[in-house]
Amino acid sequence: xxxxxxxxxxxxxxxxxxxxxxxxxxxxxxxxxxxxxxxxxxxxxxxxxxxxxxxxxxxxxxxxxxxxxxxxxxxxxxxxxxxxxxxxxxxxxxxxxxxxxxxxxxxxxxxxxxxxxxxxxxxxxxxxxxxxxxxxxxxxxxxxxxxxxxxxxxxxxxxxxxxxxxxxxxxxxxxxxxxxxxxxxxxxxxxxxxxxxxxxxxxxxxxxxxxxxxxxxxxxxxxxxxxxxxxxxxxxxxxxxxxxxxxxxxxxxxxxxxxxxxxxxxxxxxxxxxxxxxxxxxxxxxxxxxxxxxxxxxxxxxxxxxxxxxxxxxxxxxxxxxxxxxxxxxxxxxxxxxxxxxxxxxxxxxxxxxxxxxxxxxxxxxxxxxxxxxxxxxxxxxxxxxxxxxxxxxxxxxxxxxxxxxxxxxxxxxxxxxxxxxxxxxxxxxxxxxxxxxxxxxxxxxxxxxxxxxxxxxxxxxxxxxxxxxxxxxxxxxxxxxxxxxxxxxxxxxxxxxxxxxxxxxxxxxxxxxxxxxxxxxxxxxxxxxxxxxxxxxxxxxxxxxxxxxxxxxxxxxxxxxxxxxxxxxxxxxxxxxxxxxxxxxxxxxxxxxxxxxxxxxxxxxxxxxxxxxxxxxxxxxxxxxxxxxxxxxxxxxxxxxxxxxxxxxxxxxxxxxxxxxxxxxxxxxxxxxxxxxxxxxxxxxxxxxxxxxxxxxxxxxxxxxxxxxxxxxxxxxxxxxxxxxxxxxxxxxxxxxxxxxxxxxxxxxxxxxxxxxxxxxxxxxxxxxxxxxxxxxxxxxxxxxxxxxxxxxxxxxxxxxxxxxxxxxxxxxxxxxxxxxxxxxxxxxxxxxxxxxxxxxxxxxxxxxxxxxxxxxxxxxxxxxxxxxxxxx
Amino acid sequence: xxxxxxxxxxxxxxxxxxxxxxxxxxxxxxxxxxxxxxxxxxxxxxxxxxxxxxxxxxxxxxxxxxxxxxxxxxxxxxxxxxxxxxxxxxxxxxxxxxxxxxxxxxxxxxxxxxxxxxxx
Numbered sequence: 001x002x003x004x005x006x007x008x009x010x011x012x013x014x015x016x017x018x019x020x021x022x023x024x025x026x027x028x029x030x031x032x033x034x035x036x037x038x039x040x041x042x043x044x045x046x047x048x049x050x051x052x053x054x055x056x057x058x059x060x061x062x063x064x065x066x067x068x069x070x071x072x073x074x075x076x077x078x079x080x081x082x083x084x085x086x087x088x089x090x091x092x093x094x095x096x097x098x099x100x101x102x103x104x105x106x107x108x109x110x111x112x113x114x115x116x117x118x119x120x121x122x123x124x125x126x127x128x129x130x131x132x133x134x135x136x137x138x139x140x141x142x143x144x145x146x147x148x149x150x151x152x153x154x155x156x157x158x159x160x161x162x163x164x165x166x167x168x169x170x171x172x173x174x175x176x177x178x179x180x181x182x183x184x185x186x187x188x189x190x191x192x193x194x195x196x197x198x199x200x201x202x203x204x205x206x207x208x209x210x211x212x213x214x215x216x217x218x219x220x221x222x223x224x225x226x227x228x229x230x231x232x233x234x235x236x237x238x239x240x241x242x243x244x245x246x247x248x249x250x251x252x253x254x255x256x257x258x259x260x261x262x263x264x265x266x267x268x269x270x271x272x273x274x275x276x277x278x279x280x281x282x283x284x285x286x287x288x289x290x291x292x293x294x295x296x297x298x299x300x301x302x303x304x305x306x307x308x309x310x311x312x313x314x315x316x317x318x319x320x321x322x323x324x325x326x327x328x329x330x331x332x333x334x335x336x337x338x339x340x341x342x343x344x345x346x347x348x349x350x351x352x353x354x355x356x357x358x359x360x361x362x363x364x365x366x367x368x369x370x371x372x373x374x375x376x377x378x379x380x381x382x383x384x385x386x387x388x389x390x391x392x393x394x395x396x397x398x399x400x401x402x403x404x405x406x407x408x409x410x411x412x413x414x415x416x417x418x419x420x421x422x423x424x425x426x427x428x429x430x431x432x433x434x435x436x437x438x439x440x441x442x443x444x445x446x447x448x449x450x451x452x453x454x455x456x457x458x459x460x461x462x463x464x465x466x467x468x469x470x471x472x473x474x475x476x477x478x479x480x481x482x483x484x485x486x487x488x489x490x491x492x493x494x495x496x497x498x499x500x501x502x503x504x505x506x507x508x509x510x511x512x513x514x515x516x517x518x519x520x521x522x523x524x525x526x527x528x529x530x531x532x533x534x535x536x537x538x539x540x541x542x543x544x545x546x547x548x549x550x551x552x553x554x555x556x557x558x559x560x561x562x563x564x565x566x567x568x569x570x571x572x573x574x575x576x577x578x579x580x581x582x583x584x585x586x587x588x589x590x591x592x593x594x595x596x597x598x599x600x601x602x603x604x605x606x607x608x609x610x611x612x613x614x615x616x617x618x619x620x621x622x623x624x625x626x627x628x629x630x631x632x633x634x635x636x637x638x639x640x641x642x643x644x645x646x647x648x649x650x651x652x653x654x655x656x657x658x659x660x661x662x663x664x665x666x667x668x669x670x671x672x673x674x675x676x677x678x679x680x681x682x683x684x685x686x687x688x689x690x691x692x693x694x695x696x697x698x699x700x701x702x703x704x705x706x707x708x709x710x711x712x713x714x715x716x717x718x719x720x721x722x723x724x725x726x727x728x729x730x731x732x733x734x735x736x737x738x739x740x741x742x743x744x745x746x747x748x749x750x751x752x753x754x755x756x757x758x759x760x761x762x763x764x765x766x767x768x769x770x771x772x773x774x775x776x777x778x779x780x781x782x783x784x785x786x787x788x789x790x791x792x793x794x795x796x797x798x799x800x801x802x803x804x805x806x807x808x809x810x811x812x813x814x815x816x817x818x819x820x821x822x823x824x825x826x827x828x829x830x831x832x833x834x835x836x837x838x839x840x841x842x843x844x845x846x847x848x849x850x851x852x853x854x855x856x857x858x859x860x861x862x863x864x865x866x867x868x869x870x871x872x873x874x
Numbered sequence: 875x876x877x878x879x880x881x882x883x884x885x886x887x888x889x890x891x892x893x894x895x896x897x898x899x900x901x902x903x904x905x906x907x908x909x910x911x912x913x914x915x916x917x918x919x920x921x922x923x924x925x926x927x928x929x930x931x932x933x934x935x936x937x938x939x940x941x942x943x944x945x946x947x948x949x950x951x952x953x954x955x956x957x958x959x960x961x962x963x964x965x966x967x968x969x970x971x972x973x974x975x976x977x978x979x980x981x982x983x984x985x986x987x988x989x990x991x992x993x994x
Binding site: 066 | 934938
């Protein structure tokens with residue numbers, strides 16, 4: 001095979017380079033000697049013969065080089081030589097090289113890190129079998145345009161049985177629950193799934209077996225992680241019994257560690273959903289489906305649309321305006337993270353641009369120095385290719401260095417990024433640097449380096465050699481064009497940095513608004529316990545309420561504790577419910593706009609503990625028991641939206657939380673922001689725990705403390721366990737919960753600020769570089785001006801004015817860009833508009849100061865120019 | 875990898891070796907007996923009665939190419955005037971290649987000859 005021989009010969013010649021060269025030389029010399037010999041036979045003298053051969057055949061060294069560079073290895077050797085020369089050039093300009101490599105490394109490193117996240121979260125297929133055929137089935141409401149990620153039981157049955165494109169569909173529903181084992185309890189994510197679940201994901205157990213039939217085969221699957229943490233190994237887990245909500249469930253099998261769908265689930269409990277609810281308005285379940293092989297999402301959606309229309313006719317009341325949606329599972333999982341990640345991606349793109357501008361700038365300065373060299377090459381007739389090749393090789397070398405440094409930077413940056421990322425970032429466990437990232441980084445590096453070097457090189461190439469040779473740039477006679485170009489680059493840089501800075505300022509402003517917002521309660525000095533008492537029957541839950549009452553009593557006498565209460569539906573907490581309600585004697589309502597509120601179940605003393613003001617009426621008391629008349633406390637928004645100016649006290653209200661009994665309004669409290677400081681204070685209904693025990697066994701215990709909240713943890717734990725050792729507990733503080741609720745906003749703000757900071761530094765470097773260069777070039781001019789009596793301060797002012805002018809133009813351009821891009825961040829902002837004049841002004845001022853500061857050092861150096869020395873240099 | 879052999883014009887009477895035929899000429903020359911570079915060039919010149927002149931750059935490159943294609947073997951040996959030189963010999967697959975190229979060439983040459991005859 002000829003290719004192998006090619007490779008073999010080539011490798012031999014590369015490895016034994018010296019021998020190969022000697023052989024080529026020997027062969028050529030021998031040839032030429034023979035040729036001379038031949039001529040001598042014709043009667044020429046030895047000297048004449050040698051000269052004649054040399055005239056005819058050329059120099060032996062040139063010939064040997066030509067013969068020796070035959071084959072692909074010749075190419076390799078040429079390239080290696082060019083790279084060596086480029087390396088030597090870079091070593092000769094250490095400050096240029098270091099600045100360019102570092103700048104590229106910053107830009108490329110940031111891009112590599114963010115791309116790693118974007119790739120792993122948004123682009124990579126889910127690590128499940130048939131991942132591209134998995135769909136989340138959702139309910140879309142056409143009249144409101146809202147999409148719920150859930151579906152009702154009967155609708156789900158219809159979707160599964162009446163859609164041909166769906167091969168298998170599974171319902172599931174879950175959350176954090178207390179799980180009791182023989183000797184301990186843990187708090188973990190438990191998901192109830194139907195029998196189809198293993199089929200949809202094609203799950204294979206690594207130990208034990210998969211449950212086959214949820215109706216007859218009660219059992220649980222646990223993750224490898226859970227098995228190892230609690231039983232030592234995957235093999236040891238099957239057969240153990242878990243107690244969840246007072247039900248004993250044997251472990252059937254163990255799933256591989258990489259499968260944690262949904263939401264980092266550790267335990268999947270087989271559950272028979274079918275008889276649970278016949279209501280087409282109870283959105284109790286999530287649904288995941290696997291499409292048939294070869295069936296596309298649009299065709300399934302078409303089937304769904306047809307089905308939705310049929311159901312609207314069959315159930316005109318309950319299914320009105322409903323449309324089922326099949327969303328690719330990956331999209332459904334990562335949709336929320338998308339805007340943030342894309343924002344970050346865009347940001348690092350801008351950073352790279354700024355970095356490239358800096359490198360272009362550096363290259364431009366280099367190419368001005370190189371102009372004479374290029375002019376000479378051109379004058380001697382070098383082709384454009386031969387002139388550009390060393391420039392290209394040099395910048396490729398730069399890019400590889402920058403890219404490698406970038407990857408080295410990216411790894412720790414990624415670490416920090418993931419540590420900072422909000423817990424809600426989907427698939428964060430899958431984020432890692434891989435071949436794709438390296439390929440992306442490398443191509444980015446190459447494009448960046450070429451883009452920033454070829455432009456100056458081409459410019460240099462266009463110059464007329466005669467001109468360039470006459471015009472020695474170092475004497476301050478640089479033509480106008482190059483200065484305008486460099487100024488333009490700096491303006492572009494300042495404009496991009498301005499956009500980043502405005503974004504950062506706006507997001508920081510938002511974060512500040514959120515952190516200092518009045519939540520409607522006092523979050524400081526507050527210990528929070530997620531507490532879960534196993535309960536299965538009404539008797540169980542009523543007993544749980546009694547136990548909690550006892551817990552509150554014991555905790556309230558702990559030293560350092562001021563108030564204690566319990567709540568299902570703590571703001572920013574793990575539990576909660578909401579829905580529509582009806583009133584008697586309130587304002588008229590349109591049937592399609594039934595009033596809506598958050599539902600919370602609270603113990604007496606909750607409002608006082610939280611610092612939620614009681615505006616009218618009274619709080620719950622011990623007398624509001626299960627057998628007493630049902631009562632409720634409403635928030636001001638409910639009073640306003642349902643009763644207007646009328647007095648709500650004594651009026652009747654009904655909601656679908658658990659019972660349809662009418663409740664009497666006994667009090668009105670202030671509104672709170674339920675899920676995050678970003679949302680508006682909204683309507684809320686509070687009901688006593690004793691009257692809704694079904695919602696009172698998973699609660700948050702809130703304790704207002706006089707001391708640091710977490711110092712009471714051990715004491716509180718002991719008290720709770722003293723009453724019921726099976727209570728699963730998790731401790732936190734209200735401040736922490738609030739903090740976590742703004743994690744996404746903080747993540748964005750901090751990252752964008754970091755990136756803006758990097759952009760700021762790079763832009764500063766750019767301004768410094770261009771001003772310093774122009775000052776150095778104008779040394780003679782400045783010397784002459786000073787010789788004619790120019791004040792030093794006037795010289796400094798001139799330099800600073802130049803920088804100020806560049807900054808102003810850059811800021812102007814940046815302002816326009818900010819307006820164009822304001823849409824991107826608009827819905828990430830709270831309490832500040834995307835074109836907030838204060839933020840824009842702050843960013844503008846910051847950049848102006850930066851530019852003038854960066855110009856100060858070169859400006860000051862200009863004033864130190866010694867006129868005599870400058871003129872003598874001429 | 876293969877680059878067409880380029881042969882410089884030396885005098886008015888010399889002719890460029892037709893593109894692609896240099897390989898065939900070399901193979902043919904070497905098929906008589908193993909030879910070194912200059913010997914091959916001189917033989918091509920002599921047999922063509924000076925019509926073809928081969929320059930060393932093209933010839934030595936072509937020899938490398940043919941060796942790499944597996945058609946020639948090379949060996950450093952003493953010449954008759956006891957100097958060291960690299961001798962090239964035809965391999966078995968080289969002989970086959972030569973036969974193919976010769977047949978091919980003859981076919982073309984005959985075709986062209988017939989065409990020219992028909993023209994006149």
